[in-house]
Amino acid sequence: MAVLEKSEMMRLAEAAVENCLKKGAGEAEVYVYEGQATNVGIELGQISKSNRIIDKGLGIRVAVNKAIGFAYTNIIEDESATEDVISRAINAAKASKPDPDWRGLPEKRPYIFAEKTYDNRILELRAEDLVDIASQMLDSASGVNKRVFPIEGGAGASYLSTAIANSNGISIFDKGTMIECSLAAVAKEGNTVTPVCFEFNAERNYNIDPAWVGKETGRIAASALKTKRIETKNTKIIFTQFALQELFYYTLMNAVKADDVQRNQSPFKDKIGEKVAAENITIYDDGLIPGGLRTWTFDGEGSPHQKTPLIERGILRNFLYDNYTAKKEGRESTGNASRSGYLSTPEIEATNFHVIPGTAPADQIISEMDDGLIIYYLQGAHSSNPVSGEFSVVATPAWEVRKGEIGHSTRGVMLAGNMFELLKNVSMIADNERKMGQLVSSWILVENVRVIGK
Amino acid sequence: MRDLLNHIIEAAVTKFGAEYAETRAQTLYKTMLTLKEGRVEAAKQGIENGVAIRVLVNGSWGFASVGSLNPEVLMNAASDACKMAKTASSRQKTPIKLAEIKAVEDSVCLRPEKNPHEIQVQDKIKTALAINKTTLSYDKRVRSCTIDYLDLTGNSHLLTSEGTAIDQDKLYVWSRITASAKSKGTSTFSREEIGSTQGYELFDKQTPEKIGTAVAKRAVEQLEAKSPRGGASAVVLGPEVVGVFVHEAFGHLAEADLALSGGVLASTLGKKVASEVVTFYDDGTINGAFGSFKYDDEGVQTQRTLLIKDGVVTGLMHNRETAKKLNTAPTGNARAEDFRVEPIIRMRNTYMSPRDHSFEELIESVKLGYYFKSFRGGQANLDGTFQVGIQEAYEIVDGEIGEPVRNASICGNTLETLFKVDAVGKDFELSSGRCGKGQTAFIGDGGPHIKLKEVTVGGSA
Numbered sequence: 001m002a003v004l005e006k007s008e009m010m011r012l013a014e015a016a017v018e019n020c021l022k023k024g025a026g027e028a029e030v031y032v033y034e035g036q037a038t039n040v041g042i043e044l045g046q047i048s049k050s051n052r053i054i055d056k057g058l059g060i061r062v063a064v065n066k067a068i069g070f071a072y073t074n075i076i077e078d079e080s081a082t083e084d085v086i087s088r089a090i091n092a093a094k095a096s097k098p099d100p101d102w103r104g105l106p107e108k109r110p111y112i113f114a115e116k117t118y119d120n121r122i123l124e125l126r127a128e129d130l131v132d133i134a135s136q137m138l139d140s141a142s143g144v145n146k147r148v149f150p151i152e153g154g155a156g157a158s159y160l161s162t163a164i165a166n167s168n169g170i171s172i173f174d175k176g177t178m179i180e181c182s183l184a185a186v187a188k189e190g191n192t193v194t195p196v197c198f199e200f201n202a203e204r205n206y207n208i209d210p211a212w213v214g215k216e217t218g219r220i221a222a223s224a225l226k227t228k229r230i231e232t233k234n235t236k237i238i239f240t241q242f243a244l245q246e247l248f249y250y251t252l253m254n255a256v257k258a259d260d261v262q263r264n265q266s267p268f269k270d271k272i273g274e275k276v277a278a279e280n281i282t283i284y285d286d287g288l289i290p291g292g293l294r295t296w297t298f299d300g301e302g303s304p305h306q307k308t309p310l311i312e313r314g315i316l317r318n319f320l321y322d323n324y325t326a327k328k329e330g331r332e333s334t335g336n337a338s339r340s341g342y343l344s345t346p347e348i349e350a351t352n353f354h355v356i357p358g359t360a361p362a363d364q365i366i367s368e369m370d371d372g373l374i375i376y377y378l379q380g381a382h383s384s385n386p387v388s389g390e391f392s393v394v395a396t397p398a399w400e401v402r403k404g405e406i407g408h409s410t411r412g413v414m415l416a417g418n419m420f421e422l423l424k425n426v427s428m429i430a431d432n433e434r435k436m437g438q439l440v441s442s443w444i445l446v447e448n449v450r451v452i453g454k
Numbered sequence: 455m456r457d458l459l460n461h462i463i464e465a466a467v468t469k470f471g472a473e474y475a476e477t478r479a480q481t482l483y484k485t486m487l488t489l490k491e492g493r494v495e496a497a498k499q500g501i502e503n504g505v506a507i508r509v510l511v512n513g514s515w516g517f518a519s520v521g522s523l524n525p526e527v528l529m530n531a532a533s534d535a536c537k538m539a540k541t542a543s544s545r546q547k548t549p550i551k552l553a554e555i556k557a558v559e560d561s562v563c564l565r566p567e568k569n570p571h572e573i574q575v576q577d578k579i580k581t582a583l584a585i586n587k588t589t590l591s592y593d594k595r596v597r598s599c600t601i602d603y604l605d606l607t608g609n610s611h612l613l614t615s616e617g618t619a620i621d622q623d624k625l626y627v628w629s630r631i632t633a634s635a636k637s638k639g640t641s642t643f644s645r646e647e648i649g650s651t652q653g654y655e656l657f658d659k660q661t662p663e664k665i666g667t668a669v670a671k672r673a674v675e676q677l678e679a680k681s682p683r684g685g686a687s688a689v690v691l692g693p694e695v696v697g698v699f700v701h702e703a704f705g706h707l708a709e710a711d712l713a714l715s716g717g718v719l720a721s722t723l724g725k726k727v728a729s730e731v732v733t734f735y736d737d738g739t740i741n742g743a744f745g746s747f748k749y750d751d752e753g754v755q756t757q758r759t760l761l762i763k764d765g766v767v768t769g770l771m772h773n774r775e776t777a778k779k780l781n782t783a784p785t786g787n788a789r790a791e792d793f794r795v796e797p798i799i800r801m802r803n804t805y806m807s808p809r810d811h812s813f814e815e816l817i818e819s820v821k822l823g824y825y826f827k828s829f830r831g832g833q834a835n836l837d838g839t840f841q842v843g844i845q846e847a848y849e850i851v852d853g854e855i856g857e858p859v860r861n862a863s864i865c866g867n868t869l870e871t872l873f874k875v876d877a878v879g880k881d882f883e884l885s886s887g888r889c890g891k892g893q894t895a896f897i898g899d900g901g902p903h904i905k906l907k908e909v910t911v912g913g914s915a
Contacts, residue, residue, distance in 0.1 A: 040542055041515075044714055047545050049515035050538035052531075053794055056521060061496065070498040074521035085501070092497040095575035099493050127541040135545050151715040151836075186716045186836060193716055195835040232684060263490060264597040265634050267641065345488075345496045383831035383843020385861050387634045387641040392863035392912035394841040412839060414865050414912035416684060452684035452912055 003123070003159060004034050004056070006173045012076060013165035016060060020086050021167055025062035025093070027105050029166040029301065032058045032076065033342040037158035040130040042183070045150045047134050050127050057342035058082070060089040066102040069093025070345050103327040108169045111304045114176070116291035119205035122157045122177035130155040137183050137214040144218030145187065147225065151196065153183035155210070164302040174297045179203055181210045187221040194224035195377065195396040195411070202435070204291045220376065224397050228408040230453040236372030236427075237415070237449045238365060238401070245439045246381035248353065251389045251419035253438070256285075256310050256318075257336075257348040258325035265387050267420055271316050277423035279314040280358060286440075287335050287351030293435050300339035300346040308334045322348050355441035358429030365430055365445055367404040373413070373451065374399045374406060389419035398451075414452040422446055455479060458525055459613050462507065462532050467615050470536035472509040472516075474552060475615040478751060479505045479523070480793045482608035482624065483571055487578060489601040492586045497575050502608075504793035507532050511539035513549020519794045553777035553784050555754055557617035562748045564623040566653025570605035573654050578603060581657050585631055588666025593674045595635045602630045605654070610751075618753040626744070626896055627656050628886070631665060635673035642676035642860065644669050644845060645830060649886030649896060652742035672828065672846050679858035682847065682913030688823035689864065690816045690850065690905050693883035695826045695842060697899030700734055701804045701889070702832035703840035703868040705899075708736070708761050708769075709787070709799045710776035717836040718869060722767045728872030731809055734762040736771055738786055738802035744886035745804075745898040749786070751797035756786040761804075765872075773799050791893035801889060806901030809878035816877055816905045818853040824862065824911060825850050838868040841912075863912040871909055879903035 013030040020028030034056045041049040057074035069092030075081040133155040141150045161175035182200035186193050197220040201208040239247070260266040268276060287305030289295050298304055301323050309317040321329075322337035325348065337346035366374070377396045384391040393416075397409040428445040459477045466475035486498040504521040505528060516539025518531035543549070570578075582601045589599040606626045613619050628649040635642045646669045650656035691699065706712055707719045714720065719727070738756030740746050749755055752774050760768045770780070773788035776799065788797040817825065828846035843863045849856035879902035889897045 038538075043711070046547055047514075047542055048550060049517065049796075050542040051515075051517035051519070051796065052534050052538060053519045054521070054531075055519070055794060057502075068494070068496040070496040072498075072500040074502050074504060077522075081501075088499045088501075092499050092575060096494045096497040096579060099495075101493070127538045128544075131541055131544060149716055188716060193718060193837045195837045195839055259490075264636060265641075343500060343502075345498060379833040379835060379839065380831065380841035380843055380863060380865070382833070383829070383841070383863060385641070385643050385830075387636075387643040388861070390861040392843060392861055394839060394863075394865040394912070396835045396837075396839050411837070412865060412867065412910065414684065414841075414863070414910060416863075416912045450684070452910065 003036060003161065009161065009163035010165065010171060010173050012058065013163045014171055016058065016082055016086065017165045017167055020060060020062050023086055023090055025064055025090055027063040027167045029061045029105050029164065030058060031339065031342055032163040035158065035160045035341065037156055038125065038127060038130060039154055039156040040127060040134050041154040042134055042138065042150065042152055047131060058085065059342040060085055061345060062089045062093050063102060064090060064093040066098040066100065067093045067096040068099065068102065069096055072342050101328050105166045105168050106170060106301050106303045106323040106333060109304055111172065111297050112288055114174065114288060114295045114297045117176040117204045117295050119177050121206040122179050123159050125157040130157060133181050133210045137181055137210040140211040140214030141183055141185055141218040144215055145222040147187045147189050148185050148218040148221050149188060150183055150185045155181040164298065166302060170302040172298055172302055176296060177204060179206055179208055181208055181213055183213055183217045185217045185221045187225045189225050192225060194221055197221040197224060202293055224409040226408045227411050228400065230400065230410050230413060232452045234448050234450055236369060237446050238372065238374040239444050239446060240374065240376050241434055241436045241439060241441050243375040243378045244441055244444065245436050246378045247391060247419060248439060250381050250384040250386055251391065253350050253353060254386050256320050258319040258321045259348050261319050262325055262328065267389060268316055274316055275314050276316045276420065277311050277314045278426040280429055281311055281314055281423060281426055282356040283311045284309055284354045285320055285336065285350050286354045289352045289354065289440065292352040292440065294351040294438055299335040300337040303333040303335045303337060305335040305351060320348055320350060322346055350438045352440050353438045357431050357433045357442040360428050360430050362430045362432045362443055365428055365443065366401055366406060369401045370403060372401045374401055391419060392416045416450050416452060422449065455523065456613065462528050463613060463615050465529060466509050466532045466536055470533050472511050472536050474510040476508050477505055477613050478793055479611045480608060482606060482792060485575060485578065485605050487582055487603040489582045489586055491590065491599055492583055494579055497579065502792065506790065506793040507535050508796060509535045509539055510550060511536050512543035514539045514543035514546055515550065517796050550775055551778045552774040555774065555784060558753055559619045562622040564625050566625060568654035570627050570654045571607040581662055584662035585666045588663050589631065589633050589670045592667060592670030595637045595674055595677060596670050597634055597636050599633045604628045612751065612753050614753060620749050620753055622749055625651055625653065627654055631669045633669045633673045635677055637677045640677050642673050644673035647887055649744035650742055651744060651746050675858050676860040679860035682824060682859045682862040682911050684911060684913040686908050687911045688820045688907055689909055690820060690825045690903060692827040692903055693881065693900050694885050695829050695844065696806055696901035696904050697885050698829045698832045698842055700806050700901060701801060701897065701899040702834045702842065703871065704734060705736065705801050705804045706834050707838065707868060708771055710770040710772045710780060711799045712836060713770055714776060714779065715836060718838040719767065725767055726765050727767055727869050728762055728765040729875050730765040731878045732762055732765050732872055732875050733807040735760055735807065736801055736804045740803050743803045743884055743898040744896050745802035750788045751790045752788040754784045754786040754788065756802065759785045771799055771801065773797065789895055791895065795893050798891065800891065800895040801897050803884060803898035805884060805899060808880050808882045808902035811877045811879045813879055813881065813903050816879055816903055817850055817855060819877065819905060820850040821852060823850045824848065824859060825855055826862065826864065834868065840868055841865040864909045865912060866909050871906065874907040874909065875904055876907050877905040
């Protein structure tokens with residue numbers, strides 16, 4: 001794949017910053033983006049499509065008398081288009097209202113460079129290679145059990161690069177790669193269809209295991225066929241990473257955002273130094289974990305990525321800041337300004353939300369459990385109350401754990417509770433860490449969770 | 455541009471071996487605002503230009519998207535798409551075929567009363583500030599207010615190797631308002647979403663005062679609310695909750711791609727899956743509704759599709775591929791978010807038809823239960839498991855609406871639950887929303903008030 005050179009992207013960014021200032025912007029920041037992705041898709045159980053998406057663009061943020069304007073375009077190899085975007089950004093700022101709390105764009109600070117985030121082999125990958133990956137996955141899923149039916153999924157390779165320049169002298173470039181494969185399947189027997197079960201593997205270097213993904217998807221789907229009803233009770237629950245990712249994203253990850261704290265939307269406001277979770281919980285936001293899915297050298301406004309302690313042995317230590325919220329408190333950004341490509345202004349997001357693993361092997365946690373549930377997939381986490389942390393979700397499905405063994409699955413079980421109470425009832429953390437989106441975590445065992453059976 | 459795209463399509467068919475080729479060239483303009491407690495985070499404006507090229511080669515799809523109108527870039531993309539389709543077809547058992555449609559040449563021009571593209575950013579900020587002011591001044595316990603605003607205008611130009619040539623304007627105005635309130639250690643959260651394909655006149659109906667009051671009032675009311683009892687209960691659902699139930703719990707299962715993937719509606723055509731008071735439509739023809747348009751992204755004219763009539767499944771939502779597979783006609787449900795992605799089966803405005811009960815009759819018929827008025831999100835699974843989170847709820851005691859209840863949710867199996875609909879109201883309301891299925895689609899959903907004999911309510915008490 002031909003991609004834009006580092007020098008070319010940086011030149012574009014720097015020239016546009018100059019141009020903004022010439023045209024009357026007080027401050028300017030230019031974000032140049034290139035994303036290229038090749039995907040092979042599985043539909044209705046077979047490989048049936050392939051696509052290539054090339055998306056480039058630039059987003060310009062300017063300040064005029066403390067009012068902020070932003071404009072973007074996806075036409076970057078044309079100077080008149082860039083001129084036009086600059087004018088639009090400045091006009092937008094002029095139309096907007098000054099923000100008395102605006103204290104300028106980020107200043108230049110030293111960077112620690114991201115490691116293991118780029119692999120040239122991924123860039124060179126052809127659609128044929130992705131077809132091979134997808135077929136391996138399909139074959140091993142169907143090999144598990146005749147009742148397993150793969151539905152959808154695929155394999156994809158992508159390249160992403162960004163350059164950021166601003167009027168405070170920041171000028172920096174980073175590039176990275178990602179390869180992933182995923183499969184969703186159901187198992188069928190007679191009139192019974194299981195909920196959709198899925199697995200995936202995503203890495204920054206060319207090191208994925210499609211056969212494992214297929215096998216694991218098949219295993220989980222097949223094991224969901226036999227079902228049993230359970231009664232309403234309070235019980236122990238093992239949350240796997242799938243469930244944690246959903247629940248954390250809509251509750252805990254918001255509560256540690258400085259923006260939510262400053263705006264009275266976080267239950268963690270005024271709680272720095274206080275106990276907010278069980279003692280076995282330590283969480284870092286670490287944008288520099290080697291090979292992490294969200295590892296980059298800098299964030300969406302050019303601030304260096306770093307490792308930020310959020311909760312240490314249950315004690316709340318810090319929040320996640322972008323440049324704006326940090327300056328409001330007279331401190332430095334934690335490098336958590338995130339962008340969805342060139343189309344948006346930065347917003348605070350976790351990078352790699354790292355729950356430090358425990359020492360208990362996953363098997364041991366199950367074998368020591370007398371009565372409880374293990375949860376993979378959840379539905380409805382997005383309907384949680386983001387301010388209070390209250391959730392009411394359904395497990396699709398859950399599996400019963402009885403006398404040290406995983407037993408029947410159970411459908412339609414609802415879990416209700418409050419994330420911030422739940423954090424205090426974590427009794428064990430396993431040692432089976434994996435990366436899933438922003439989350440890097442192991443299974444966690446929580447005591448006394450309310451489940452509503454049927 | 456049309457000549458250039460025709461040339462690309464011709465090359466895909468004659469040089470690169472495509473059985474079918476289409477190009478979708480789009481120019482999109484967006485204005486976005488985010489306000490937090492009246493602070494304008496940034497006024498944002500964007501332009502996007504790009505072409506999607508989709509081809510069918512040896513029964514497999516190839517797709518390429520580029521942000522360019524450069525002839526050479528487009529020709530490479532077409533060649534790429536065909537090559538990739540060929541590669542994908544190497545392991546394919548059942549080649550994809552498309553249902554036949556009549557080629558259409560048409561031009562769809564929208565003439566909004568108030569074109570958002572022509573309204574000054576200052577005026578849009580003024581509207582958002584008015585919503586903010588109403589929300590925050592409603593009660594001093596309202597602590598925060600976030601307003602997101604988006605308008606999207608532009609044009610989509612579809613050409614196919616079968617002779618379809620459709621030039622269609624696009625217009626969407628959307629806003630989401632959230633507020634939180636806090637008192638004595640209790641925190642609440644409230645959300646409203648509005649949208650239209652008509653124009654900026656949306657705010658003449660959904661005035662800043664009306665929408666700001668609604669969002670603030672709900673946040674404050676919940677402060678005094680209690681948790682629901684978990685377990686089975688009789689419930690009355692408001693039009694907004696009925697809408698999300700129809701969309702999430704049933705609608706997704708009636709998308710033919712998901713039905714064919716092993717969903718529970720796969721072999722239910724002509725079968726009774728609901729009580730006889732249940733009739734569902736997916737309708738792209740409602741003027742101004744958020745999920746309406748004239749042609750889908752495969753060039754099929756939109757329609758009003760009957761999904762369930764008096765409890766019996768009458769149809770699914772199709773694109774050309776699934777229609778061919780199930781030997782029926784496409785329903786105009788193939789939609790792509792933009793030129794970066796392929797069209798997939800999406801809903802339009804999905805709703806339940808009203809019947810004959812008054813709201814009072816529905817409430818009176820419940821001895822002990824809940825009235826669920828407004829939702830906070832919903833989700834469904836192919837096996838029919840659904841969950842809908844509720845952001846505004848009340849107890850019903852002895853046939854009367856009682857105290858407010860917070861953070862409830864309902865869950866169950868769609869097909870079991872549809873049989874439990876035992877009374878349907880005569881009112882009707884349609885709401886606007888966005889639906890995620892890998893891509894975002896603007897949709898509408900709604901219906902009348904209804905009563906469910908029994909559903910599982912999730913609650914912590």
